[in-house]
Amino acid sequence: MGAKWAEHTVWWHVYPLGFTGAEKQALPPGEPPRDRLAHIEGWLDYAVALGCSGLLLGPIFEAETHGYDTVDHFAIDRRLGDDAAFDRLVAAARERGLRLVLDGVFNHVGRGFPAFVRAEAGDPAYTRWFRRGDDGEYADFEGHRHLVALDHDEPAVLDHVVRVMTHWLDRGASGWRLDAAYAVPPAFWREALARVRRAHPGAWFAGEKIHGDYAAYAEASGLDSLTQYELWKAIWSSLNDRNFFELAWALDRHVKLLDTFVPQTFAGNHDVTRLADRLADERHLGHALAVLLTVAGVPSVYYGDEQGLRGVKEERAGGDDAIRPAFPDRPGGLDPAGLPVYRLHQRLIALRRRHPWLVRARTAAAHLTNRAVALRSEGDAGQTLITLLNVDDEEYRFPLDLAGLAVAGSSQGPERHHGDPAVVPAHGWTILA
Structure with a gap:
């Protein structure tokens, strides 16, 4: 990782258009800008108090609807x-020691992107910017016709992204x-990245990858x-199925990635159902967070998850609205109910x-x-550091030598843990350091 500072960052991940309650569609031509970024400024102290040291923003560039259909990468x-x-x-983020990372949508653009408008008009300088499918039509992103796929073999596209x-x-x-x-x-x-890093050698670049060979791609x-x-x-999934063998298997693969890169880890983001709804048993929220924050990676917290907000992603038009709500x-x-x-x-x-x-950290199951x-x-x-997780209906005694370790956190709260640290209550967790 070239940007060493990122290894000490915990991100607060915000989807700005939803967070600020922005309109669902682009403003009509001639409409003056609304200063909703100031709304985010009002939450920076909250992010710092949460313990975060970076602000990971969703799309903020001129777009047609949800922000991932960009029409001008150089305009807010x-x-x-x-x-x-x-x-x-x-400036406000910097005053508080918060790093700012932006969402770069460089695989595809909205159909109103000026280069695509010119390509559709037959301008040969721009037809090369966009991929075509086997049918000769311009390719889109995963079946979304309004998202036109850029051709990354075109040098002008590379120059633009740089x-x-x-x-x-x-x-x-x-x-x-x-x-x-x-x-x-x-x-x-x-x-x-080689070209961008010449001017900004300390910049951090994290890519969205859902499945496949992470290490090879990195x-x-x-x-x-x-x-x-x-x-x-x-x-x-391991918490819902009460099957920690799945978690142990995934962590084994996770640790191997460290030989190549440090993953960006999360329990929720702008594209998935909220953690509070994903979990079949709300008592296991702390278990999920204990894993996220005691294993390797650069972790992020998606805004609202820290309040226990609910929201289910649906595969339909507007199906992301529930997981991208406005904040006050x-x-x-x-709501004070989110304070715990x-x-x-x-x-x-x-x-x-x-x-x-x-x-x-290299994490492995010492008992499973x-x-x-x-x-x-x-x-x-x-x-x-040892993280003990129990999702049984009875307390569990871990057969481990825990000499020299003290309780650093537990489901019972920092001041209420007592007794043998090897004994974890039903649906409880304990962290020893």
Whole structure:
């Protein structure tokens, strides 16, 4: 990982158009921009208090609808503001020690993207920008006709992406989350990043990858990190099925990735059903977070998950709305019922930041049954942390030598844990360090 600072970052992941309650469609021509980025500014202290040290933003560039149908990579979406609003957000984040990473949608664009409009008109300088399918029509992204696929073999597309990434890094961003990176040839990223890093050697680049050979793609692309969907699935699925063998298997694969890159880990994001709805038993929310924050990776928390918000993703028009809700003007407008989940996140993020070596920790199951697992995480300098998880209806005594370890966190709360640390209550968890 070239950007060493990213190894000490916990991201607060925000989808700006939803978070700020922006219109579902682009503003009509001539409409002045709305300064909704200021709305995000009002939540930066909240993110810092949560324990986060970075702000991972969803799309903020001029787009037709949801932000992933970009029409101008060099302009802030007028539903969110303008360049001045962006500069204020960058400055406010920097004052609080928060890094800012932007969402780069460079696999596809909206049909109103000027180069595509010119391509459709037959301009030969731009027809090469876009891929064509076997039927001769312009290719789209995964069946979404309004998302037109760029041709990454075209040098002008490479030049455009390099200019965009460099422009916003020049303006204060610290890196990029590259949307649908898996759909782009890895050689494209390798060349683009080599050129961008000449001016910004400390920038961080994380690519979206859902399945496949993560290590091979990271190595071929030169990306610093990739989204770890395999671990995400194993966390909630193993808890729902009461099958920790799945989690142990996924963690074994997860650790092997560290030989190539440090994954970007998460328990929720803007594309998936909320964790609170994914889990069949709400008592296991702490278990999921304990895993996320005690194993290797660069973790992110999707806004609202820290409040226990619910939301189910549906495969239909508007099916993402439930997982991308508006937040009130200020934290004081939140439902107080979410405070216990917020405090839980605070405690576990604080534990993570007290043990920064966890970013590259090697984790393996020291004891494993279907309903109980002891995950031993070890650092290169001999550091040790053990996470005990129990999803049985009875308390469980772990047959482990825990000498020299003290309780660093538990489902009973920091001040209420007592007795033998090897005994974990029904549906409880304990972290020993």
